[in-house]
Amino acid sequence: WPKSFAPPPQYARGAVDDRLISLLDLTATTLAFAGLKKPEGIESRVFLGTNADPPRRYAFTHRDRHDEVVQRIRSVRTDRYRYIRNFIPERPFLFFHAHKEAMYPVIPLLRKLDKQGKLNAVQQALLAPRMPDEELYDLNSDPYEINNLAGSTDPEHRRVSSVSAPRWLTGSK
Numbered sequence: 001w002p003k004s005f006a007p008p009p010q011y012a013r014g015a016v017d018d019r020l021i022s023l024l025d026l027t028a029t030t031l032a033f034a035g036l037k038k039p040e041g042i043e044s045r046v047f048l049g050t051n052a053d054p055p056r057r058y059a060f061t062h063r064d065r066h067d068e069v070v071q072r073i074r075s076v077r078t079d080r081y082r083y084i085r086n087f088i089p090e091r092p093f094l095f096f097h098a099h100k101e102a103m104y105p106v107i108p109l110l111r112k113l114d115k116q117g118k119l120n121a122v123q124q125a126l127l128a129p130r131m132p133d134e135e136l137y138d139l140n141s142d143p144y145e146i147n148n149l150a151g152s153t154d155p156e157h158r159r160v161s162s163v164s165a166p167r168w169l170t171g172s173k
Contacts, residue, residue, distance in 0.1 A: 008048040020056040020079060021047050028053070069097045081160050082145065084135040093131050122146055136160065 028044035045053040063073040072087035134150040
């Protein structure tokens with residue numbers, strides 16, 4: 001925290017804050033620090049300061065289009081689970097993207113190591129020709145989202161999938 005400003009009550013040097021925060025929340029938080037109220041109807045929440053909003057129970061994300069790559073992905077995350085719905089699963093996660101191929105050296109390296117048969121199963125999953133239709137991860141036991149629990153017969157995972165996946169997210173009627 002900058003030395004010239006008093007830290008907000010939620011800040012503690014060296015501490016980890018595990019609240020769910022959306023990138024959207026930077027807007028309301030910045031406005032609050034400037035002494036301004038957030039506009040009515042804005043989805044952004046103040047996460048720092050004396051007038052902080054209650055913490056989020058859910059954070060929603062999406063991936064649609066980046067340059068020439070179109071992917072339609074929606075997700076919802078709680079403090080424990082992340083549910084993902086891939087609407088175009090026939091497109092691989094690492095679909096060829098000229099900018100990323102040039103700017104992220106790990107992607108061409110993954111492709112090279114894959115051709116050489118040097119990737120383990122977890123690494124190779126990033127290059128799978130198809131994404132799963134749905135994904136569910138228990139972030140307490142699997143923080144790196146390796147073991148997809150979607151379709152699990154475990155009653156708790158089935159309950160979480162049905163609760164975490166609202167109709168608009170799954171495309172069901």
